[in-house]
Amino acid sequence: MADRLARQYPNNMDAERAVLGAVLxxxxxxxxxxxxxxVEDFYHPGxxxxxxxxxxxxxxxxTVELTLLVDRLRCQGKLDQVGNYVYLANLxxxxxxxxxxxxxxxxxxxxxxxxxxAAAAENILTETSEERYDILDQVERAQKAIYDATGCAxxxxxxxxxxxxxxxxxxxxxxxxxxxxxxxxxxxxTGFCDLDxxxxxxEPKTMTILAARPSLGKSAFALDIMRQIGxxxxxxxxxxxxxxxxxLSRRMQCSEGRVSYRRIVRGEASDDELHRFQQxxxxxxxxxxxxxxxxxxxxxxxxxxxxxxxYLWASEGHTEFVFILDGLWLMTHPSNKGWLRTQxxxxxxxxxxxxxxxxxxxxxxxxxxxxNKEHLNPKGDRPPRPSMSDLRDTxxxxxxxxxxxxxxxxxxxxxxxxWGLEGPPPVPMEIICAKGRNHEIGTCLVEYDLxxxxxxxxxxxxxxxxxxxxxxxxxxxKTSGGSPTDWTKAYRNQPLD
Numbered sequence: 442m443a444d445r446l447a448r449q450y451p452n453n454m455d456a457e458r459a460v461l462g463a464v465l466x467x468x469x470x471x472x473x474x475x476x477x478x479x480v481e482d483f484y485h486p487g488x489x490x491x492x493x494x495x496x497x498x499x500x501x502x503x504t505v506e507l508t509l510l511v512d513r514l515r516c517q518g519k520l521d522q523v524g525n526y527v528y529l530a531n532l533x534x535x536x537x538x539x540x541x542x543x544x545x546x547x548x549x550x551x552x553x554x555x556x557x558x559a560a561a562a563e564n565i566l567t568e569t570s571e572e573r574y575d576i577l578d579q580v581e582r583a584q585k586a587i588y589d590a591t592g593c594a595x596x597x598x599x600x601x602x603x604x605x606x607x608x609x610x611x612x613x614x615x616x617x618x619x620x621x622x623x624x625x626x627x628x629x630x631t632g633f634c635d636l637d638x639x640x641x642x643x644e645p646k647t648m649t650i651l652a653a654r655p656s657l658g659k660s661a662f663a664l665d666i667m668r669q670i671g672x673x674x675x676x677x678x679x680x681x682x683x684x685x686x687x688x689l690s691r692r693m694q695c696s697e698g699r700v701s702y703r704r705i706v707r708g709e710a711s712d713d714e715l716h717r718f719q720q721x722x723x724x725x726x727x728x729x730x731x732x733x734x735x736x737x738x739x740x741x742x743x744x745x746x747x748x749x750x751x752y753l754w755a756s757e758g759h760t761e762f763v764f765i766l767d768g769l770w771l772m773t774h775p776s777n778k779g780w781l782r783t784q785x786x787x788x789x790x791x792x793x794x795x796x797x798x799x800x801x802x803x804x805x806x807x808x809x810x811x812x813n814k815e816h817l818n819p820k821g822d823r824p825p826r827p828s829m830s831d832l833r834d835t836x837x838x839x840x841x842x843x844x845x846x847x848x849x850x851x852x853x854x855x856x857x858x859x860w861g862l863e864g865p866p867p868v869p870m871e872i873i874c875a876k877g878r879n880h881e882i883g884t885c886l887v888e889y890d891l892x893x894x895x896x897x898x899x900x901x902x903x904x905x906x907x908x909x910x911x912x913x914x915x916x917x918x919k920t921s922g923g924s925p926t927d928w929t930k931a932y933r934n935q936p937l938d
Contacts, residue, residue, distance in 0.1 A: 445702070451552045452556070455546045457488045457533050457545075457549050459536055460474060460478070460542055461488060462523070463539045463545070464531040465506060466536055467542075468499070468504060470543075471496070475499070478492075481553070482547060482550050484553070487523035490523050494514055494517070500745060501736060502746070507529060511528060511529060533870070535778055551668070567582075572791075582884050587865055588757050623724060628640075629642050629763055629913040630669075631668075632668070632669030633666075635899075639880065639881075640877060641879065641880055645801050651805050651806065651808070651847070651848070652827070654812060655809060660684070660768075661889070661894050663805055666805065668693050668725075670763055671725070675763060676731075676754040679730070682767060682771040685734050690722075690732065693716065694725070700718045700893060729754065740774070740789045741792070751801075752798050760803030761802075764800075764805070766807065768808055770808060774788060783835050789843055810833060843876075844876060844878065846873065848870055850869060851869075852869055852890060853865045865891060867890040867891075868889055886904050886907060
C-alpha cells in the first residue's frame with residue numbers, strides 16, 4: 442500500500458533525508474530552510490515529526506543535534522514513530538554538502554506542491570463528474586482549489602477590492618475615534634501617557650527604532666515598557682544580545698518593587714528591600730513575558746523564534762504581540778558577500794521589517810547612536826540633541842523603520858557622595874520622536890529614576906519647569922543637582938502596584 446501511494450503521489454525521500462541530515466550537521470541550515478519549508482511539505486509522516494521537533498528545539502534556542510533530538514522525541518513518545526536512534530543517526534549519510542540544503546529543501550517543497558495539485562485535481566474530477574454545482578460555481582471552486590494548492594491563497598487574500606478596503610477603513614476610523622474619546626490608546630499602550638498621546642501607542646505591523654548614546658538608559662526604557670505591557674496581559678518578548686536573563690529579571694523586579702538596583706547587586710539590600718523585591722517578582726509570575734539571551738543572533742534566527750512565540754500566544758487567544766530586540770548593532774548577518782557593516786545592518790533591518798509585518802505584531806528595535814557629538818561639549822555641558830543621522834553604522838535603518846525614538850538626558854554621576862540611601866534624584870529624559878509614519882514628530886518627557894531603574898510620567902508643571910530651564914531654542918542648561926525631593930521619596934516608598 443505504501444509503495445503504491447509513493448508511486449501515485451510525487452515525493453523525494455532522499456531529498457527529505459538530506460534536509461534533515463543537513464540540519465543535524467549545521468544548525469544554520471534550519472534558519473534558512475524554515476523560512477519557506479513547512480512541516481506538512483514532508484511526505485513521510487516520520488519526517489514531519491522529526492522536522493517539527495527540530496523547529497521546536499531551534500525556537501527554544503537549543504542546539505539541534507542528535508542526542509537532544511532523540512531525547513525530545515523519546516519524551517514525547519514519538520521515537521518509535523520515526524524509526525529509531527539508528528535511523529536518525531543515518532540521516533547524515535544522505536548529506537553530500539550542507540551548502541546544497543536549500544536546494545534540497547526547495548525540491549521537497551516542489552514535491553509537496555505537486556501532491557497538493559494532484560489532490561486538488563482528484564477533487565475537481567469528483568465534483569465535475571457528479572455535477573453538484575452549476576458551471577460558474579464549479580469553475581470558481583476549481584480555481585480556488587488550484588490557488589490553494591500552489592500557495593497563492595495568501596497572495597489572493599492580500600488583494601482586496603476598493604469596496605472592501607473602504608468599508609474596513611471607515612469602520613476602523615469610527616473605532617479609533619471611540620477609543621480616543623474614551624482616553625484609550627489606539628495601539629498597544631507603552632504605559633507612558635505623553636508618549637502615547639504623541640505616537641498613538643505601538644501599532645501592529647510596525648518597527649520602532651529606539652536609540653541613544655551608550656549608558657543613557659535605552660535598555661532600561663525598553664524593559665520598563667515591557668514591564669507595563671506585560672502586567673496588562675499583553676504578550677511581550679525581550680531578546681537581549683548583551684545581558685543575561687537573570688539580569689533582565691533583576692532589573693524588572695527592582696523597577697516594579699522600587700528597590701535600589703545597585704544595593705540588590707551588591708548584596709546590601711535591607712530586609713524591607715528584599716521583601717519588596719520578592720513581592721515584585723511574585724507580581725510578574727504568570728504574565729505572558731519571555732526573556733531570551735541570544736548573543737549574536739541573526740534576523741533569520743530571531744524571526745523563527747518570533748513565529749513560534751506568536752503561534753503559542755495566538756493559541757492562547759491573544760491578538761496583540763510586542764517584541765523587543767536589544768540591540769541591532771550586535772546582530773550578525775550570515776553573509777559571504779564581503780559586505781560592509783552598514784550593508785549588513787541595512788539588510789538586517791529590511792528582513793526585520795518584513796518579518797514584523799508577517800507576524801502582525803509590534804517590534805521595538807534598540808540601537809546605539811554614534812558618540813561623535815560627545816566631543817562637541819568643551820565646557821562639559823550636555824552634547825547637542827541627537828538626530829537620525831547619528832544612528833550607528835547605518836543609513837538604511839531609519840528608512841525601514843516606521844518610528845524612530847531618540848533618547849537624550851543629562852548624565853548623572855552615580856558615585857557622587859552625599860546622595861545617601863535614596864540615591865541620585867530622578868532626571869528628565871527626552872524622547873525625541875524623529876520619525877513617525879502615522880503621527881507627527883515631536884518631543885515628550887519622562888523622568889528616569891536610575892536608582893530603581895524605573896521611568897515615570899512627568900506632571901505638566903514639571904514639564905513646564907524643565908523646558909523653562911532648557912530653553913525652547915534648543916540650548917541646554919544643566920539641571921541643578923541635590924538630594925531627592927519629597928515627591929521622589931514618596932513614590933519610592935508607596936505600596937506596590
